[in-house]
Structure formats: structure tokens, C-alpha cells
Amino acid sequence: MEARVDIYKHEARNLLLILSGRFESIVGAAALMTALPLYVLDLTNSGTIMGLVTMLELIPRLFILPFGGVIGDRVNRKWWMVLMDELHGILILSIWFLSLKNKINLATLMFFIIVSSIIDGLFSGPTAAMFGDVVKKEHMKLATSLNAVSRNFGNIIGPIIGGMLYGRYGFSNVLLITGLLYIFSGITEMFILYQFEPRHRKLNFLFEVGEGIKFVWSHTGLRFLFLFAVVLNFLASPLFMVVFPYLSRVTFKFSAQQYGVLQVFATIGAMLGNFAIIFLLRKASSKTLIVSGLAFQSTLTIFFSVLILPPFGISRVAVFWIFAIAVFLISFFNVLVNIPVNANLQILVPSQIRSRVFSVLEFLATCMMPISSFLYGFILDKLNPLWFFFSVNLLTAVTVVTFIIKAPQEAYEPKASYQTEEVI
Numbered sequence: 004m005e006a007r008v009d010i011y012k013h014e015a016r017n018l019l020l021i022l023s024g025r026f027e028s029i030v031g032a033a034a035l036m037t038a039l040p041l042y043v044l045d046l047t048n049s050g051t052i053m054g055l056v057t058m059l060e061l062i063p064r065l066f067i068l069p070f071g072g073v074i075g076d077r078v079n080r081k082w083w084m085v086l087m088d089e090l091h092g093i094l095i096l097s098i099w100f101l102s103l104k105n106k107i108n109l110a111t112l113m114f115f116i117i118v119s120s121i122i123d124g125l126f127s128g129p130t131a132a133m134f135g136d137v138v139k140k141e142h143m144k145l146a147t148s149l150n151a152v153s154r155n156f157g158n159i160i161g162p163i164i165g166g167m168l169y170g171r172y173g174f175s176n177v178l179l180i181t182g183l184l185y186i187f188s189g190i191t192e193m194f195i196l197y198q199f200e201p202r203h204r205k206l207n208f209l210f211e212v213g214e215g216i217k218f219v220w221s222h223t224g225l226r227f228l229f230l231f232a233v234v235l236n237f238l239a240s241p242l243f244m245v246v247f248p249y250l251s252r253v254t255f256k257f258s259a260q261q262y263g264v265l266q267v268f269a270t271i272g273a274m275l276g277n278f279a280i281i282f283l284l285r286k287a288s289s290k291t292l293i294v295s296g297l298a299f300q301s302t303l304t305i306f307f308s309v310l311i312l313p314p315f316g317i318s319r320v321a322v323f324w325i326f327a328i329a330v331f332l333i334s335f336f337n338v339l340v341n342i343p344v345n346a347n348l349q350i351l352v353p354s355q356i357r358s359r360v361f362s363v364l365e366f367l368a369t370c371m372m373p374i375s376s377f378l379y380g381f382i383l384d385k386l387n388p389l390w391f392f393f394s395v396n397l398l399t400a401v402t403v404v405t406f407i408i409k410a411p412q413e414a415y416e417p418k419a420s421y422q423t424e425e426v427i
Contacts, residue, residue: 013196017137022153024192029154031184033161038169038177040248041259054380057244059116061373067124069212072362075129079199085189087126092185099178128362135349147346152277158270166263215359224413229367231406237371238399241379249383255319265326272331276338289343290415296339301400303332308393
């Protein structure tokens with residue numbers, strides 16, 4: 004217990020360093036994720052290829068997550084975070100070097116995406132678990148909101164950099180900036196003060212993954228919440244990873260800069276949502292925030308997808324502003340769902356199993372996304388994308404309404420006894 008108290012004495016310093024390190028890599032990642040779909044679409048002009056690339060971003064990460072979870076509960080989470088950021092930076096700079104020699108093609112790009120996805124999968128669980136080790140319980144919701152604000156601010160700057168660099172100077176410059184930012188992120192994180200308590204139990208990978216699964220499945224609220232997440236991510240996530248870039252770039256032919264601006268509107272909405280929680284909604288219950296966030300999101304997505312349907316014949320300029328307002332509002336209300344859920348998980352899942360649990364939860368939430376991403380890309384090449392966009396939003400709304408009606412109280416506020424259960 005004494006080691007934990009010592010860490011809490013450095014809470015402000017550690018939080019600042021974590022936020023700074025994450026901010027640097029998020030700016031680079033957001034720039035790259037803005038330029039990458041544009042580069043792929045400019046190369047191929049194919050929704051099917053776009054769906055395939057998105058699937059390659061997800062599948063390796065998905066299968067490596069359980070390994071990352073087990074590793075994250077056994078290694079020093081600080082140094083693991085540093086190592087993964089440095090490896091990511093080196094990988095991106097290697098691809099940048101190839102691009103200077105005009106040796107980058109679709110096959111090279113796919114290899115890069117696969118390796119990058121593996122690094123992300125190894126990075127995700129341990130890093131998410133570490134956050135709860137350095138922040139006091141009573142500060143967790145505030146710290147989670149600040150973390151989200153930092154992330155959203157990075158996502159404001161990143162798309163601007165990605166869109167401008169790609170539009171004016173090409174993809175190679177986006178790779179250079181992103182690689183350097185990952186390197187700087189790892190250097191920043193080296194100065195975090197962190198107490199590592201090694202586990203001496205013999206490694207049994209399947210048993211330890213099973214502990215994480217058992218923890219999730221034995222609690223009704225977590226089980227219901229993440230079964231819902233599987234269905235929701237299957238339906239909704241590819242809308243923003245595949246369909247939205249396709250509509251923006253192919254259907255309405257927005258420029259790279261315009262696409263970047265839309266990403267900025269989304270992140271500004273998310274940032275204001277976090278400020279709303281910090282200054283206005285701190286005393287609101289988790290259930291109130293989650294239900295209202297889901298309800299407003301579903302209503303808005305249906306409304307805006309109806310407005311852009313062919314019968315209305317809205318101009319391209321009007322569609323751009325409809326998209327801008329839509330992503331702003333949807334991102335705002337999405338925060339009302341994510342912050343209370345993430346804060347509760349940090350508090351209620353014991354540290355010695357937290358990395359595995361977070362990896363299991365992420366696995367459950369994303370396991371269907373590769374299939375739906377490829378499926379959506381294929382459908383985009385066969386059907387009218389606007390009617391398809393509306394249909395999926397309608398089906399998503401039905402799923403959300405079902406969740407709101409059926410979800411048990413534990414899905415919103417897990418029992419406080421979770422945190423005291425004994426975990427080996």
C-alpha cells in the first residue's frame with residue numbers, strides 16, 4: 004500500500020506527462036488517419052479496397068489484444084508504453100524513407116497497416132490499465148475528462164495537419180511528421196514516475212486470458228454493456244470508418260482540406276462535451292448521461308441522414324455544412340456515453356487484472372468491426388450509398404432503443420463491490 008501512496012504524491016506530474024505523451028502521438032495518429040483513407044481512395048477510387056484496408060487495420064489488433072492484456076498485467080506498464088511508441092515511430096519513419104524512393108505501393112501500405120495494428124493492440128490494454136494506477140479514485144472522472152480533452156484537442160490539430168500536408172505536399176510528409184511525434188511521445192513518457200510490482204506466478208496464457216473473460220462475464224452489467232457494444236460497433240463504427248470517407252470523397256467529392264475540417268468539427272464537439280461534464284454535468288448520474296447521450300445520437304444520425312437523401316436534392320455546399328453540424332453534435336453526445344463508462348471501469352476493475360479486462364472488453368467491442376467494414380465497403384460499390392447510410396442509421400437506432408429499455412442498472416453503474424473482489 005505504501006508504494007501506491009508514493010505514486011499518488013506525484014499524481015499531478017504523472018497525469019501531465021501521460022497527457023503530454025498521449026497528445027503528441029494522438030496528433031500524429033490523427034494526421035495519418037486523415038490522410039490514409041484519402042491516399043487509398045485516390046489510389047484506387049474503390050469502396051471495396053477501402054473496406055479491405057479498414058479490415059486490415061482492425062484484424063491484427065483484434066487478435067493481438069489478448070496477448071497485450073496478459074503482458075500488461077505482468078510488465079512495467081510505463082516502459083511498455085514507451086517501447087510501443089518508439090517502435091511505432093520507427094515503423095512510420097521506415098515507410099517514410101521508402102516513400103522518398105517512390106517504393107511505396109498498395110502492398111507496402113497494407114504491410115505497414117498490419118504491423119501498425121499489431122503495435123496498437125499490444126499498446127492499448129497496458130496503457131489504459133496504467134491510468135488507474137496513478138490517479139486517485141475521487142479524481143478519476145475529472146482525470147478521464149481531461150484525458151479526453153487532450154485527446155480531442157490533438158484530434159483537432161491532427162486532421163488539420165493531415166489534410167493540409169496531404170493536399171499540398173503529399174503523403175510522405177504526413178508520414179514524417181507522424182513518425183517524429185511518436186518518437187517524441189515515447190521520450191516524454193520516460194519521465195513518468197511509476198511503481199511496478201512484478202508478478203511471480205508462472206505464465207499460463209490461456210488461464211490468464213480466461214480470468215479477464217470470467218471477470219467480465221460474471222458481472223451482469225459489464226456483460227450486457229459489452230454485448231451491446233459488439234452489436235453497436237458492428238453497425239455504427241464502419242459508418243465513420245468506411246461510409247463517411249466514401250460519401251465525403253467519392254459521392255460529394257469534398258477536397259482533402261474539407262475532409263480535414265469535418266474531422267475538426269467532430270473533435271470540437273467532443274471537446275465541448277468533455278467541458279460540459281467537467282463544469283456543468285459532474286453531479287449527473289451515469290445513467291442520465293449514458294441514456295441521454297445515446298438517445299440524442301440516434302435521433303440526430305437519422306435526421307441528418309434523411310436530409311442528404313437524393314429526393315431532397317441538396318447542394319454539395321449545403322451537404323458539407325450538414326455533415327459539419329452532424330459530426331459536431333453527434334461527437335458532443337457521444338462523450339456523455341464514454342466518460343462515465345470509462346471512469347467507472349478505471350475505478351472498479353482491480354489493477355492486477357485491469358489490463359486483461361480492458362483487452363477483453365476492447366476485443367468484444369471490436370471483434371465484429373473487420374467483417375462489417377469489409378461488408379460495408381462491398382455494399383458501397385453495389386448500392387446507392389445515401390440510402391445505405393440511412394438504412395444502417397435506422398437499424399442502429401432500433402438497437403439503441405432496445406438497450407435503453409432492457410439494460411439493467413449495473414450496465415450504467417457497476418456495483419462498488421467489484422473493486423474488492425479477490426483476483427490472483
